[in-house]
Amino acid sequence: MIRLFASDMDGTILQDHSTIHPDNVKMVHYLQEKNIPFVICSGRDFYQASLCLEPANIQCPVIGLNGAVIYKKNGTILKEVTLSHEDTRKLIQKIEKHHNNWDMMTSKGLFSLHFAEKFAKRVATFKANHPDFTPEQFEVELDKLRKLFDATDVSNVEEVLEDPTIKIYKVLTSNYEAEDSLMEIKSYVEQELPNLVVTSSFKTNIEITHKDAQKGIALQYYAGTLGISMDEVFAIGDNSNDVSMLKLAGYSVAMGNSNKEAMNTAKYQTDDNKHGGVAKAIQKCLKQQN
Incomplete structure (x- = not known):
């Protein structure tokens, strides 16, 4: 049973540099209405992620800067890992x-x-x-x-x-x-x-x-705060900085526009970011559980 959904931003939930695909917006709203946890995992920080999330009326935690900082949905820092x-x-x-x-x-x-x-x-x-x-x-x-x-x-x-x-x-x-x-x-x-x-x-x-600031490590930590194991996590991404979470997630998906490394790591594939690939992948996952 998948209890936590995690998505990359650029090239994944975003259809361009700043806009979340409408189908993805609807799907995230659906998850949140059902009280199913959803988290963004991005190379961006909270502010940069919010520029895309706020217009879509999405409030959620953000694993930012490739896992260096975990932000609560209000932007306060839950955990951080820094470079000397x-x-x-x-x-x-x-x-x-x-x-x-x-x-x-x-x-x-x-x-x-x-x-x-x-x-x-x-x-x-x-x-x-x-x-x-x-x-x-x-x-x-x-x-x-x-x-x-x-x-x-x-x-x-x-x-x-x-x-x-x-x-x-x-x-x-x-x-x-x-x-x-x-x-x-x-x-x-x-x-x-x-x-x-x-x-x-x-x-x-x-x-x-x-080395401890990677999406996979941060996602595992965040899931643990919710009492969720990585076997119960859905993760989706398109590029090399997503690989660490695709390796650890029980249900991993590569976008249709993914690079080879992400494509070869994920268990499943979906449509590209310009055609609502995230929404399609989550919908498929939910159907498999019913």
Whole structure:
């Protein structure tokens, strides 16, 4: 019997960068009306997740930042796992040797190296990918991007690390031109920084957290607070940072748009994120239990 449903956000319950597919909204509302626990498991933090959940009138706990922080549905922190400042310094030095940018998710928000420059590129790419948008439509989407990527622009990692009160949850780096550099950074972490773990939510990025800050570990902990075993958990996702929870869940599902690693790990498959794959998978699971 499945007693807890867990879903990834980007590429899974979201049909684009900010909107939950209508069928998925209805399904989550149904679960909550039946008092069946539902939790989001995301690389985002609570604020970023809320930008998508609130318009859909969904209030739920969030396992955020790939498992580094577990938030109650009101946003207060239930549990957190942080990176040491020294490990972070070594990691950033390696990233910058490859001329890669980085983003750092912390207890005091998002810090981003040369953020203004990166955001301008992101906006230009978005505009190029949506040539049919009217100026009004583009402005609406641009406002969503501003909220989603709200960050403090820094030019040096020491601007963050010099503050000992800042808790570091996750470091993200991306490279659209030289993906090999990401593999070199991943290899460095695996060999030289044993307390860290590398996952990915897109093929052009890697995300680094403490080894105990993984979706699967965090989901197992959260389920335990409800007296639920992992055999009684449904988990669904689409990418490498979902694999740890897909491995542990009793009922695991890969989206139709999943990468190979997620697809090969999950027990079941469903439709893609643009066609309500989450709702279809949950509906199938519920029918199998009746």
